[in-house]
Amino acid sequence: MSTAIKVENLSKAFWSGNVRIQALDGVGLQVEEGEIFGLLGPNGAGKTTLISILCGLTTRDSGRAEIFGMDVERDLPKVQEVINVVSGFSGVIHAITLEEMLRYYAMLYSIPEPEERIDEVLALVELEDRRAEWVSLFSAGLRQRFFLAKALLNRPRVLFLDEPTVGLDVGMAVKIREMIKRLGREGYTILLTTHNMFEAEALCGRIALIHKGRIRVVGTLREIKGAIREEKVIEISTDGGAELCEKLQTLEGVISCARDGGNVRVVVDDYGRMKNLMALLAKDGPRVYSIRLVEPTLEEVFLELTGEDHGRR
Ligand SMILES: Nc1ncnc2c1ncn2[C@@H]1O[C@H](COP(=O)(O)OP(=O)(O)OP(=O)(O)O)[C@@H](O)[C@H]1O
Numbered sequence: 001m002s003t004a005i006k007v008e009n010l011s012k013a014f015w016s017g018n019v020r021i022q023a024l025d026g027v028g029l030q031v032e033e034g035e036i037f038g039l040l041g042p043n044g045a046g047k048t049t050l051i052s053i054l055c056g057l058t059t060r061d062s063g064r065a066e067i068f069g070m071d072v073e074r075d076l077p078k079v080q081e082v083i084n085v086v087s088g089f090s091g092v093i094h095a096i097t098l099e100e101m102l103r104y105y106a107m108l109y110s111i112p113e114p115e116e117r118i119d120e121v122l123a124l125v126e127l128e129d130r131r132a133e134w135v136s137l138f139s140a141g142l143r144q145r146f147f148l149a150k151a152l153l154n155r156p157r158v159l160f161l162d163e164p165t166v167g168l169d170v171g172m173a174v175k176i177r178e179m180i181k182r183l184g185r186e187g188y189t190i191l192l193t194t195h196n197m198f199e200a201e202a203l204c205g206r207i208a209l210i211h212k213g214r215i216r217v218v219g220t221l222r223e224i225k226g227a228i229r230e231e232k233v234i235e236i237s238t239d240g241g242a243e244l245c246e247k248l249q250t251l252e253g254v255i256s257c258a259r260d261g262g263n264v265r266v267v268v269d270d271y272g273r274m275k276n277l278m279a280l281l282a283k284d285g286p287r288v289y290s291i292r293l294v295e296p297t298l299e300e301v302f303l304e305l306t307g308e309d310h311g312r313r
């Protein structure tokens, strides 16, 4: 398994009139081949800027940005062969059919056997029966599937998806997510941005939170959630009383146990202690209605790390 995306100390500032905006401020990031990696952050955090630099659409001020070891500026033609991008905000040309659009892109990408590949990508995004229709008249969902088809034409090893489900209804968003999942299983490396925490949880193995041009935290969901809350709490909804608490407290790894309404809150040193808890509950026989790990939601993590900032962006 090799490293697909490597970013080191990457910085980029824009000028807006006389105002300098530091869009990226020393970003470091590494995405391994085959990962679906989520990039989350508030509006203006720098997500699209990072993707634009990695795709060779924007130049950087300083730092490193590589795709499979190739520098995204110096080796751009080679990089372009192995990447593609879907942005939630792309436009389409009027009065051109889906098939014609894909032929046009296939030509730009110098795809060998374009007709064959067009059939394949249309099947992948389930648009085979729409090929003769104008893309400009497509609904947002169909349009997004067209952009995905376009982005798959060159069999990219790295796919950048900038807010792939923005503006879509629930059903269509689910469909797009299923497609992304399938691409992940097929081995595509995917860097995805989203404002939808549920989407990030559902799709991404690892996630980075970016805020004001800096990566604040990177890791699996579990790691990220652990990063803001040391305490590991198991909440048991039960009719067991003080006696149960006493017993639970004798278990290894249980730090404290307290009743809280109809719940028993058990603080443990590791969620792996769950097994012993379950064994005790099974043996001792109080009624148990539910057991859950009380973890912060990704949303809570996000708010805690990006803080009270509602400044200009
Ligand atoms: N071409 C540009 N000229 C001037 N400023 C820009 C340009 N592109 C981006 N910026 C600024 O850089 C900062 C980062 O923007 P960017 O689009 O990367 O954020 P983002 O994380 O993608 O936000 P969103 O979630 O809203 O898409 C913002 O303050 C934005 O206004």
Ligand SMILES: [Mg+2]
Pocket: 047, 048, 049, 162
């Ligand atoms: Mg953006």
